[in-house]
Amino acid sequence: MGLWQKIKPPFWDRQGDPGTQSLNYRRLWKSTFGAAVAVSVVPLLLMTAITFYQFEQQYRLQLGDIVGQVHRLISNTRLQLGFFLQERQAALSYIVLENSFEQLGDPAQLGQIFFNLKKSFGGFIDIGLIDSQGVQRAYVGPYSLEGHVYKDEDWYKEVALRGTYVSEVFLGHRQVPHFVIAVKHELPDGRFHVLRATINTARINDIVAAMNIQPSSDAFIVNKDGVLQTSSRVHGQVLEKMRLPLLPSYHQTDVVQIPGNGGQPLVVGFARVEGAPFVLTLVKQPDALLEKWSFLRLNVLFLALASVLAILVVSFKGTTSLVTRLYQADQKRVAVLHEIEYTSKLASIGRLAAGVAHEINNPIAIINEKAGLLKDIISSRPDDPQRDKFLNVIASILASVKRVSAITHRLLGFARHLDVSYEIIQLDKLVREVLDFLGKEAEHRNVDITVRMDDNVPPIESDRGQLQQVFLNIINNSLAAVSDGGEVNIAVAQSGPDMVAVSISDNGVGIPSANVKRIFEPFFSTRGAKGTGLGLSITYGIVQKLGGQIEVESQEGEGTTFTVTLPIRRQG
Numbered sequence: 001m002g003l004w005q006k007i008k009p010p011f012w013d014r015q016g017d018p019g020t021q022s023l024n025y026r027r028l029w030k031s032t033f034g035a036a037v038a039v040s041v042v043p044l045l046l047m048t049a050i051t052f053y054q055f056e057q058q059y060r061l062q063l064g065d066i067v068g069q070v071h072r073l074i075s076n077t078r079l080q081l082g083f084f085l086q087e088r089q090a091a092l093s094y095i096v097l098e099n100s101f102e103q104l105g106d107p108a109q110l111g112q113i114f115f116n117l118k119k120s121f122g123g124f125i126d127i128g129l130i131d132s133q134g135v136q137r138a139y140v141g142p143y144s145l146e147g148h149v150y151k152d153e154d155w156y157k158e159v160a161l162r163g164t165y166v167s168e169v170f171l172g173h174r175q176v177p178h179f180v181i182a183v184k185h186e187l188p189d190g191r192f193h194v195l196r197a198t199i200n201t202a203r204i205n206d207i208v209a210a211m212n213i214q215p216s217s218d219a220f221i222v223n224k225d226g227v228l229q230t231s232s233r234v235h236g237q238v239l240e241k242m243r244l245p246l247l248p249s250y251h252q253t254d255v256v257q258i259p260g261n262g263g264q265p266l267v268v269g270f271a272r273v274e275g276a277p278f279v280l281t282l283v284k285q286p287d288a289l290l291e292k293w294s295f296l297r298l299n300v301l302f303l304a305l306a307s308v309l310a311i312l313v314v315s316f317k318g319t320t321s322l323v324t325r326l327y328q329a330d331q332k333r334v335a336v337l338h339e340i341e342y343t344s345k346l347a348s349i350g351r352l353a354a355g356v357a358h359e360i361n362n363p364i365a366i367i368n369e370k371a372g373l374l375k376d377i378i379s380s381r382p383d384d385p386q387r388d389k390f391l392n393v394i395a396s397i398l399a400s401v402k403r404v405s406a407i408t409h410r411l412l413g414f415a416r417h418l419d420v421s422y423e424i425i426q427l428d429k430l431v432r433e434v435l436d437f438l439g440k441e442a443e444h445r446n447v448d449i450t451v452r453m454d455d456n457v458p459p460i461e462s463d464r465g466q467l468q469q470v471f472l473n474i475i476n477n478s479l480a481a482v483s484d485g486g487e488v489n490i491a492v493a494q495s496g497p498d499m500v501a502v503s504i505s506d507n508g509v510g511i512p513s514a515n516v517k518r519i520f521e522p523f524f525s526t527r528g529a530k531g532t533g534l535g536l537s538i539t540y541g542i543v544q545k546l547g548g549q550i551e552v553e554s555q556e557g558e559g560t561t562f563t564v565t566l567p568i569r570r571q572g
Helices: 003-007 025-098 101-105 107-120 154-162 202-209 287-379 387-415 427-444 464-481 535-545
Strands: 124-130 136-140 164-166 178-186 192-200 218-222 254-259 265-272 279-284 422-425 448-453 460-463 487-494 499-506 549-555 559-567
Touching: 025 107, 025 164, 025 178, 025 192, 025 202, 025 254, 025 265, 025 279, 025 287, 101 107, 101 124, 101 136, 101 192, 107 124, 107 136, 154 164, 154 178, 154 192, 192 202, 202 218, 287 387, 422 427, 422 464, 427 448, 427 464, 427 487, 427 499, 460 464, 460 559, 464 487, 464 499, 464 535, 464 559, 535 549
Parallel strands: 448 487
Antiparallel strands: 124 136, 124 192, 164 178, 178 192, 218 279, 254 265, 265 279, 422 460, 487 499, 499 559, 549 559
């Protein structure tokens, strides 16, 4: 059994029957449930959407603050890097202006200059003087590069053209990251010479590290191709390709948002360092903001879902309870209407029956008297050859008169409204008294009648004569339904604290399901011409008058069970 079968309202499968049901309860339930859910859920969803929007706006404001912080930080650091490079360019320019080519070409003089540069600025690895032919005329450093020719090098061509040059980071002979700064000094005769210095990237790393970024953030320098000029925490090592997508432009300072590897947004700030092929990059992951937003979003979503579920459950139960009460009230109303209709029908039939019985009794009495006279006359003529034929006809007339008399007797009983006379009754004794009237027939037909009474069944307060009529009618119907050698079982048991039930079961032919609902209607009989159709109708009226109930269960071909439930104490 599925969940719906367990919680399905009792009226769900009821078909629309104008005789018994005035409303389409399934449609009423659906419309009521839908309206209740709509009235409750729509405002909830609207408030949830507004809350999400407010959270989103707050998130964007805080994200905007982060973007502003990144922009300020990267702009300030860009200025520091620019100042770092300009300071060293200016130092080299001053040296090449204040010293002649001959002075710079003096190893001792150039060595003293190199010493002063390292002392004043730090980070210098070597220094060299190159003439207009691209030949290095003097060199101070860890290598023997004097006489080395650079005229075909790109950096030499650029410094010869522009006057200054800052290289990208490279490893060199010692496999240590460094870069080159070169300045050009042009002589009046058109000749020129270049002062070239190599600088360790450690000082640049120190400037980047001084940004005091959070552990979830990362700062580094790349070139225009996305090759790392300094080490990154998560995006690669020096001279490796950056593990982030290339940004569309590095020509200005800007801050953008891009998706990260885990789907979380990254705030990326970048700024071109003036006069150098360096792009300062700051990657910030707003973890705290994201965690706060995610927590709030999950809480709101959970609360909304829990509220919707609660609304559905409450609406379902409330709607089901309301419509079920309407359904039950309608069923009671229909039952009352049926009862009124039935009572009215019985009253009308009773009045008709009384009149019919009185009108029929006199002619029947005359017919019976005349038939008896004819019988006596014919019986006194033993030699008459038609004697037996006439006696059979008279017997048939007398049998018919007897049957009509029985019918009128029942009609009068149906029409009478006798006052109920209450007394204390032992039901098992009452049942056995009724069986005394039917014992001969049961014995003759070999029908087995058993009576079973539960222990501690209390006596009841009711009308003895009318209860005898009730059980007589039911047991007589059971005997008529069973074949010779059949069984009739009578059980007496307490049913609840205030009621006693008497069940009369047989293994007879049973009642077709289509006739079960009509079994208590006046003049309806399942026995055809053999029955009047009044016995069970009278029985039903008596049981109702005594404050009890009568029910029938039957399976065609298997048998029938009548259950009479009576109050232990008188009603009213």
